[in-house]
Amino acid sequence: MKCEEIGELLPDYLQGSLKAEQDNLVEQHIEQCADCREEVVIWKKLSLLPMEKPSKESRERFEAMLQAYQTGRNDKASGRIEREKRGSLWSWLRSPVGAVAWSAALLVIGVLAGSYLGNRPVRSNTSQDEIVAIRTELTNMKQMVVLSMLQQQSASERLQAVSYSRREDQLDPQVMSALVHTLRYDGSVDVRLAALDALSRHGAQPQVHKGVVDALQEQQSPLVQVALIDLMLEWRDPDAAQRLRNFVQTPNLNPTVKQRADWALSKLN
């Protein structure tokens, strides 16, 4: 065999991953060929180079870095909350969402003032209708605000959106489905819990009811799981018992959650 062919096999030979037959071929060749033999020798000689050991300070530096990173993150987070608290109204008015709400409010004030002044002598039914129409528009606007705020990056803004939605007695189906989506997929446990709380008042809506009950199997957070179990018990959902029985079979279920589910089951029966 030529050195070139051996060269192709050599890396595998050095890692010991050749089949016995090819292994023998290489061995035979390097017995006769000094050049190829030296290649094997130099590879083996590399073991003479000692493992370099990191300095003792390495671990300390790492700990300090970790600490600094975490402190930095907490500072940033708490700084943000502080800022939000201080300038919340102002910054909200300046934000795009605030701008929409603000212009809607101005529009409504303008139209109300106009219709009031214009129709002062006789209060016709038409103006009453107009006011109703404007109210509807305002409600829609508010719901639009909620919808767009639920898309925000910051968890605290999404939380705010959920609490806005609670001010309305009647929710638009679109907002409801957005809240159900939030309950299922929002990254923050706090936001999911708030969404669940907001939805709990709309259990009579089949869409909400189904969304909430379905969410149980998907939730990973024990807090949300317990809140969901409680709500199912409160609603006296017809197939709650069956769903809970399935749920307690979930592998690796948090013991507290399981206990809660068992307790709910005993109440349902």
Added chain:
Amino acid sequence: MLEVRNGAGETLGVLFDRYHAPLYNFYAKLTGDRTLSDDLVQEVFLRILKYRQSYQPGTPFRAWIYQIARNARVDHYRKTPRHITFEPEMAPPVMPKDTAQQTEETELLHRALMQMPDDKKEILVLSRFQELKYEEIARLLGCELGTVKTRIHRAIQELRQNFKQLERGLAPREAGPTVVKNNPPRRAGNEM
């Protein structure tokens, strides 16, 4: 790793325990500079923390960490271009138990490795010292398995030539253990 990805900083400590020594060895063999290697190891763990979301669950973690390690080194040299030197900055530690001949061989081998271009040195270090499988190296370097093997073979050939040349150059002097003295550390604190 999933825990780190999901934000548990403490878990990073476990990763540090497992990987910081191999990573240090990787850098030390590659750069021949201990202070720099220490810095780069820290940089890798900071990057893991920063970019943990970019780790794809289910993919080999070792490949990911070495990818970060390679990038950290490239970025370092981009920021601070190195001086081109032909002498190793780091002398291997003298091991008292070694025979004089072995010490000399170790020294020559170290210098032969340091003389190699970065890409060849890297592939040798990854396969010989970091004990990465050829498949892992191929994934890491983004090339075919066959290419990795060819490149390893070429790197071995070059290492052997470097070694032979050094051996020839040094043979008449019979310097023995005093070789270490011929290579004073470049900066304080760089010596082990």
